[in-house]
Amino acid sequence: MSHVRIEGLTKRFAGKPPAVAVDDLSLEIEPGEFIVLLGPSGCGKTTTLRCLAGLETPDEGRISLGDQMVLDVRGKVNLPPNKRRIGMVFQSYALWPHMTVRRNIGYPLRTRRVAREQARRRIDEAAELVDCAALLDRYPAQLSGGQQQRVALARGLAAQPDLVLFDEPLSNLDARLRDQVRAQLHELHARLGFTAVFVTHDQSEALALGDRLAIMKAGRIEQLDTPERVFEEPATEYVAGFIGMSNRLPLRRQGTGWILAGGPGTNEQTGEASSSGGASRPVADELPVPRSHSEIAVRLRPDDLRLCPAEEKPPAHGVALAAEVVDAQFGGRHMDVVVAIADSRLHAQAPLTGKPWARSLARGQRVTAWFAKDAALYYDADGARATAHAPAAAVGA
Template identity: 75%
Template sequence: MSQVRIEGLTKRFAGKPPAVAVDGLSLEIESGEFVVLLGPSGCGKITTLRSLAGLETPDEGRISLGGQTVLDVRAKVNLPPNKRRIGMVFQSYALWPHMTVRRNIGYPLRARRVGRDQSREWIEETARLVDCAGLLDRYPAQLSGGQQQRVALARGLVARPDLVLFDEPMSNLDARLRDQVRAQLHELHARLGFTAVFVTHDQSEALALGDRLAIMRAGRIEQLDTPQRVFEEPATEYVAGFIGMSNRLVLRRTGGGWAAGDEPVTGDIPVPREHAEVAVRLRPDDVLLAQPDQRPPPGAIGLPAQVVDAQFGGRHMDVVVSAGGTRLHAKTPLAGNAWVRHLAAGEPVTAWYADQAAIYYGAGDERIAGHRPAAAVGA
């Protein structure tokens, strides 16, 4: 399997002013590694993927697959997609409606002029791997969404590509099928060890599938690390917000301690004295609620809050509170907290969090306190 090397990749789109979709991006992917490009719409992840595939022509940069240069803008090298030995799985499945599953899977083999006997063997073997061997004589219209996605995956793998590219392949599936296909893909990668680049805006997919995550922002990689490190140690506030720390509370230093808006905050904030204002990032399940006459436990940070909305979530209540003029989302477990079942808008509560659950960021978006030292940040 192939190692992928991207050097100084830049892609601009015409306009006034021109839009820079990918901005000097560099990335190395080891053989057999599954790398996820994660970020919101417009961050450059799909343009990067299309540049790897040969479907987009960058303005600057160099790409090599398995030691072969497939793009070098300065040297005017730009191999077309059919010369790059890649497989691609699209968001829309992109199956030919007039072809059987067998012919859809085998299309890359015909394009590469693989012999008939070899093609039959590879098609049937790959169909078995993705659990669609019983569908080979059907047409796409006769398949469910999950079955179509498995066929698309088989087509991406059948020609033994050096690199498999995934363009948000599960976004059209319902939640149950998405979980099922994700688990099958994870198992398949563990068995076959193919090199992959997977594009998504879904953090759950990224955490479950990636060997490494590249969090993208404005055409650059904001943080590149293992899923565990990115989840536990987001290097910047942007990464924290995107990886699930959706609650943001601004604290400012006062003469007697700290405050959120006009509300005093109880507890010690572990921030160096030179910082007069910080942004706290927290996950919804780290924001805890207590009745207004209850004090948070020792070592916790708390402040008065008011309920905005409360919804039943099964084993928890999804509660939105206003604290210091900021809306916070709390996933409050019902076990041991029966009182939260009856929360109504306008009720006073105390919102609090354990100090070790928070990460504190300064004015420059950098982490200044909380958890362990910052994870490596990519270029």
């Protein structure tokens, strides 16, 4: 286990203008902590990982692993990967096809000149940890994708590194294997307590594995917090959209209430559709938003957007909107429904239990969409939380 400190890390790629992949990023990782770098393609997460590994040379910054400085651009220190005491698990497995599983796992030990008997013992221990001891004499071509990934994980752990780096290691697996290997990895970290940095664009992986999540945008950390805090209290609209609050409704203030920007709304009290545009009737009266805001964006998860027949009145605490069904698909215990509300398209999950009407939803059908005020999060025009309560801390925004 090792404490990791990243200070002012910056990486640019040549071009006109140069592309800034990592932008003055700083991060501290405690010994035994599992940090997940989460974000879309191009946000800088993989480049950050490669700088940690020594596979990329940053333009600025410092990196230390424990008491060893492995990178100091100004001090002209840049240790190569084999001197950094790291293990790495790649997306593509990167197993040597001409080597047996035993030799693949033992490769980092040979490069570190570990004594033969000690190396044999570490190979056996690492293979046992990931449940591939029975595969030691096979070649990679004789293994399934899940088995190859477990071998890659054993190789990353065999040398007992100070830091283990994971570059989207589960993305090449099918859904069932991905869940299985993810659970095994979570259990393994709980048992061994190694320090880890895990890169992914999959929020489910991030929430399940991370002690803390670093949500990245344009080479910076937009929010750094526990999975629970990131999920429940996204600090910015960017984080909210990426962590599953995919539904977005723009509202603007009119008098003491709010109207839906861009199209007709519905009276919250009567449920009646407005016939003359969004400005004629309020969508909602009071919302937990400071009165100083004139425009807000409402963010919702699909399972927090409810549907009911157009003639049915939603609960008094709900914000109701006239909607039209664009598409409806069977999802098992619910229907996955896309609805059009003014200029916005939103996703809803309509439970089938006790609501047989949802099975017959059809394109063009008029319905009422509604959400509870406390189920939504609200963001101002700059993407910051617009709430009477103190928002979660944003880092590097």
